[in-house]
Amino acid sequence: xxxxxxxxxxxxxxxxxxxxxxxxxxxxxxxxxxxxxxxxxxxxxxxxxxxxxxxxxxxxxxxxxxxxxxxxxxxxxxxxxxxxxxxxxxxxxxxxxxxxxxxxxxxxxxxxxxxxxxxxxxxxxxxxxxxxxxxxxxxxxxxxxxxxxxxxxxxxxxxxxxxxxxxxxxxxxxxxxxxxxxxxxxxxxxxxxxxxxxxxxxxxxxxxxxxxxxxxxxxxxxxxxxxxxxxxxxxxxxxxxxxxxxxxxxxxxxxxxxxxxxxxxxxxxxxxxxxxxxxxxxxxxxxxxxxxxxxxxxxxxxxxxxxxxxxxxxxxxxxxxxxxxxxxxxxxxxxxxxxxxxxxxxxxxxxxxxxxxxxxxxxxxxxxxxxxxxxxxxxxxxxxxxxxxxxxxxxxxxxxxxxxxxxxxxxxxxxxxxxxxxxxxxxxxxxxxxxxxxxxxxxxxxxxxxxxxxxxxxxxxxxxxxxxxxxxxxxxxxxxxxxxxxxxxxxxxxxxxxxxxxxxxxxxxxxxxxxxxxxxxxxxxxxxxxxxxxxxxxxxxxxxxxxxxxxxxxxxxxxxxxxxxxxxxxxxxxxxxxxxxxxxxxxxxxxxxxxxxxxxxxxxxxxxxxxxxxxxxxxxxxxxxxxxxxxxxxxxxxxxxxxxxxxxxxxxxxxxxxxxxxxxxxxxxxxxxxxxxxxxxxxxxxxxxxxxxxxxxxxxxxxxxxxxxxxxxxxxxxxxxxxxxxxxx
Amino acid sequence: xxxxxxxxxxxxxxxxxxxxxxxxxxxxxxxxxxxxxxxxxxxxxxxxxxxxxxxxxxxxxxxxxxxxxxxxxxxxxxxxxxxxxxxxxxxxxxxxxxxxxxxxxxxxxxxxxxxxxxxxxxxxxxxxxxxxxxxxxxxxxxxxxxxxxxxxxxxxxxxxxxxxxxxxxxxxxxxxxxxx
Numbered sequence: 001x002x003x004x005x006x007x008x009x010x011x012x013x014x015x016x017x018x019x020x021x022x023x024x025x026x027x028x029x030x031x032x033x034x035x036x037x038x039x040x041x042x043x044x045x046x047x048x049x050x051x052x053x054x055x056x057x058x059x060x061x062x063x064x065x066x067x068x069x070x071x072x073x074x075x076x077x078x079x080x081x082x083x084x085x086x087x088x089x090x091x092x093x094x095x096x097x098x099x100x101x102x103x104x105x106x107x108x109x110x111x112x113x114x115x116x117x118x119x120x121x122x123x124x125x126x127x128x129x130x131x132x133x134x135x136x137x138x139x140x141x142x143x144x145x146x147x148x149x150x151x152x153x154x155x156x157x158x159x160x161x162x163x164x165x166x167x168x169x170x171x172x173x174x175x176x177x178x179x180x181x182x183x184x185x186x187x188x189x190x191x192x193x194x195x196x197x198x199x200x201x202x203x204x205x206x207x208x209x210x211x212x213x214x215x216x217x218x219x220x221x222x223x224x225x226x227x228x229x230x231x232x233x234x235x236x237x238x239x240x241x242x243x244x245x246x247x248x249x250x251x252x253x254x255x256x257x258x259x260x261x262x263x264x265x266x267x268x269x270x271x272x273x274x275x276x277x278x279x280x281x282x283x284x285x286x287x288x289x290x291x292x293x294x295x296x297x298x299x300x301x302x303x304x305x306x307x308x309x310x311x312x313x314x315x316x317x318x319x320x321x322x323x324x325x326x327x328x329x330x331x332x333x334x335x336x337x338x339x340x341x342x343x344x345x346x347x348x349x350x351x352x353x354x355x356x357x358x359x360x361x362x363x364x365x366x367x368x369x370x371x372x373x374x375x376x377x378x379x380x381x382x383x384x385x386x387x388x389x390x391x392x393x394x395x396x397x398x399x400x401x402x403x404x405x406x407x408x409x410x411x412x413x414x415x416x417x418x419x420x421x422x423x424x425x426x427x428x429x430x431x432x433x434x435x436x437x438x439x440x441x442x443x444x445x446x447x448x449x450x451x452x453x454x455x456x457x458x459x460x461x462x463x464x465x466x467x468x469x470x471x472x473x474x475x476x477x478x479x480x481x482x483x484x485x486x487x488x489x490x491x492x493x494x495x496x497x498x499x500x501x502x503x504x505x506x507x508x509x510x511x512x513x514x515x516x517x518x519x520x521x522x523x524x525x526x527x528x529x530x531x532x533x534x535x536x537x538x539x540x541x542x543x544x545x546x547x548x549x550x551x552x553x554x555x556x557x558x559x560x561x562x563x564x565x566x567x568x569x570x571x572x573x574x575x576x577x578x579x580x581x582x583x584x585x586x587x588x589x590x591x592x593x594x595x596x597x598x599x600x601x602x603x604x605x606x607x608x609x610x611x612x613x614x615x616x617x618x619x620x621x622x623x624x625x626x627x628x629x630x631x632x633x634x635x636x637x638x639x640x641x642x643x644x645x646x647x648x649x650x651x652x653x654x655x656x657x658x659x660x661x662x663x664x665x666x667x668x669x670x671x672x673x674x675x676x677x678x679x680x681x682x683x684x685x686x687x688x689x690x691x692x693x694x695x696x697x698x699x700x701x702x703x704x705x706x707x708x709x710x711x712x713x714x715x716x717x718x719x720x721x722x723x724x725x726x727x728x729x
Numbered sequence: 730x731x732x733x734x735x736x737x738x739x740x741x742x743x744x745x746x747x748x749x750x751x752x753x754x755x756x757x758x759x760x761x762x763x764x765x766x767x768x769x770x771x772x773x774x775x776x777x778x779x780x781x782x783x784x785x786x787x788x789x790x791x792x793x794x795x796x797x798x799x800x801x802x803x804x805x806x807x808x809x810x811x812x813x814x815x816x817x818x819x820x821x822x823x824x825x826x827x828x829x830x831x832x833x834x835x836x837x838x839x840x841x842x843x844x845x846x847x848x849x850x851x852x853x854x855x856x857x858x859x860x861x862x863x864x865x866x867x868x869x870x871x872x873x874x875x876x877x878x879x880x881x882x883x884x885x886x887x888x889x890x891x892x893x894x895x896x897x898x899x900x901x902x903x904x905x906x907x908x909x
Contacts, residue, residue, distance in 0.1 A: 552908050558791070571787065
């Protein structure tokens with residue numbers, strides 16, 4: 001599946017249509033007094049649309065959707081009702097967005113179109129800015145917050161453009177300085193040359209002494225002195241040049257580091273709003289909470305800090321709501337009436353570590369276990385076997401909440417799954433541990449910067465590529481004898497596990513290199529999702545300054561960014577998540593060929609089922625189970641892949657997950673049900689999401705059956721399949 | 730441009746500049762003349778941003794195609810590079826580091842400006858900027874082959890070469906249009 005596939009753009013237009021319709025509907029609801037979910041629905045619609053527009057590289061749609069989202073975010077943050085006049089603007093913005101998205105991204109928009117867009121963006125910004133400005137959270141008493149004045153984003157953007165330009169120039173200067181240094185180094189060769197000349201003179205002098213011509217000896221002496229002087233001048237000059245070159249290289253290195261440093265802010269700059277947030281939340285819920293912060297001066301990359309804001313705010317609200325008990329309960333438990341919330345940042349192991357810790361009641365893992373069993377996510381015996389950390393993983397599942405009543409603060413809507421997702425997006429991770437005080441502690445570990453990464457540089461197809469070091473599981477050389485071939489696919493054993501082997505040139509669609517050094521393998525992913533990627537050769541570990549790529553390219557599949565090597569040559573940094581998806585799709589693609597994988601004699605008669613799931617575990621489990629009934633099963637790795645497969649092959653049933661990258665299951669179902677040729681194909685959704693609204697969303701989209709994953713490993717799924725399409729033969 | 734020039738190249742350039750040119754000062758139009766494979770072509774000077782010695786490019790995965798999209802580093806800036814030869818359907822030497830007829834490195838990377846940003850491409854040899862009167866342009870003969878036909882607007886004589894003048898905006902638009 002290519003990003004530049006025209007069908008993807010068509011999909012985007014479809015999605016834009018439906019999201020714009022949704023935006024309009026919800027805006028109208030909002031005008032007549034919102035339901036608790038209205039703003040959230042609006043945010044989600046704008047956000048999905050922005051994400052979709054970004055995928056197809058439709059920048060103007062991204063801009064408008066982003067500003068819309070900002071308005072909803074601002075409105076939600078400040079808990080203010082938008083006026084009818086505001087709703088007017090927002091509705092007009094949706095119209096502009098629909099127009100923009102409808103137009104082909106590559107055709108240059110007309111001037112009036114552009115003008116309308118610029119105007120509406122300005123109006124949206126003024127709404128978002130105003131909501132911030134008059135919201136109680138930014139009142140005059142908090143003078144320190146005044147610098148988060150309207151439109152900080154514009155300034156930030158300009159600053160980051162400037163810093164990008166400075167970084168480009170500084171790195172070019174560094175490359176040039178290094179090249180200069182290579183020329184000026186006083187090398188041994190110069191010294192040898194002068195010794196060579198001395199020896200030649202000695203020899204000549206000895207020869208002349210024997211022949212006894214005085215005149216010749218005098219001339220030789222003069223020549224000797226002249227040559228000596230020339231050598232010495234040359235040496236002085238080289239020394240001087242060398243020292244200048246060293247000073248220049250030094251100064252430029254410092255300049256370069258300095259420019260990199262300007263991209264750093266202090267952690268404290270990013271948590272200005274937390275104190276107020278804690279106070280407001282605590283007051284609303286009748287809690288007494290003291291916020292303590294530490295590590296405010298820890299340097300953090302501007303971009304990391306920006307992306308950290310939302311998850312941090314969420315964790316803090318969560319802690320006040322779920323963690324810290326009401327004062328009465330605290331006193332009864334022998335604690336101080338006022339709870340303590342600690343937010344701390346520090347550097348450790350080359351990462352930024354942020355923790356959010358409360359001294360509240362802590363998470364009752366027994367209750368979590370019961371909830372897991374009650375929701376059928378696992379059976380009681382399995383839960384009893386689970387470790388604390390395994391149990392706490394369930395809290396990060398979408399829609400998994402421990403709160404029975406929905407409060408206005410948390411316990412509804414986006415939960416810890418959203419926190420985890422936004423942290424993972426920037427290459428970090430979050431985990432939950434029990435605090436020494438008995439409370440809850442969330443530990444986030446994040447990259448220090450998004451602009452400098454440590455990477456493993458390799459050669460693929462004769463060109464330089466880099467794997468972010470954080471995503472490299474292992475590197476090793478694999479002997480041909482260690483590679484086994486199963487069903488035409490190659491594997492090798494790693495730690496007693498069989499790992500699939502793929503050539504990087506194959507995944508990236510590049511010509512294979514002529515000379516490679518045996519099988520150099522980079523292992524990415526872990527356990528079931530591990531892949532061995534074969535590269536030409538390892539070059540080494542290097543620190544790279546990431547550069548953005550030309551926006552006209554959109555997202556280049558499997559590529560996360562570009563960088564310059566020390567010699568100034570370009571290099572591409574691989575997007576490992578993308579790479580693993582491509583690898584899975586490549587293998588699944590091979591599997592889609594029925595001649596290759598289905599034992600002869602059974603192909604003809606058996607009915608065909610397509611399994612769509614982004615988790616290889618679930619996918620393979622479902623495949624095996626369904627195959628055990630005698631059906632022929634093909635797999636697809638996400639909605640997009642599934643949609644391609646559905647159109648290419650004839651299936652009697654589609655079984656799909658909901659949460660998947662690129663295209664989710666709901667979208668897949670809607671597409672199938674909207675297509676006149678495919679409409680009749682039954683679709684079964686199998687998902688962890690088991691809230692009524694999730695179920696309704698699936699069925700509304702046209703799914704014929706909605707099954708929660710808790711039940712998928714028992715007979716329910718198999719019986720349902722047989723009900724739908726009859727027995728296999 | 731820091732590569733020493735061969736004697737014959739200097740001779741050719743000298744002859745070119747020494748040749749009498751009537752009304753040179755009054756010539757209002759200018760184009761940038763270069764060689765791609767065996768053909769001499771020109772682009773309007775207005776879309777030319779800079780010319781640098783040929784740089785090695787880094788291919789973009791999945792974006793092969795006729796334009797062979799790649800990245801090239803021009804003074805520290807990563808610029809998108811597309812093959813003009815691929816667009817015009819011309820067979821040329823190596824896109825980078827190609828040698829001229831005299832065996833010297835004559836290939837250049839040229840950077841063009843377009844409405845949607847800069848775009849680099851490679852040529853086998855650069856002659857330079859040529860100023861001309863609009864009357865010096867001749868219509869494109871219908872016998873002109875291949876895709877060049879649809880991009881050349883007219884023919885012009887530059888020294889002993891017959892040069893196809895390309896429509897700059899169309900060249901850049903078609904290259905950028907095929908990127909995404």
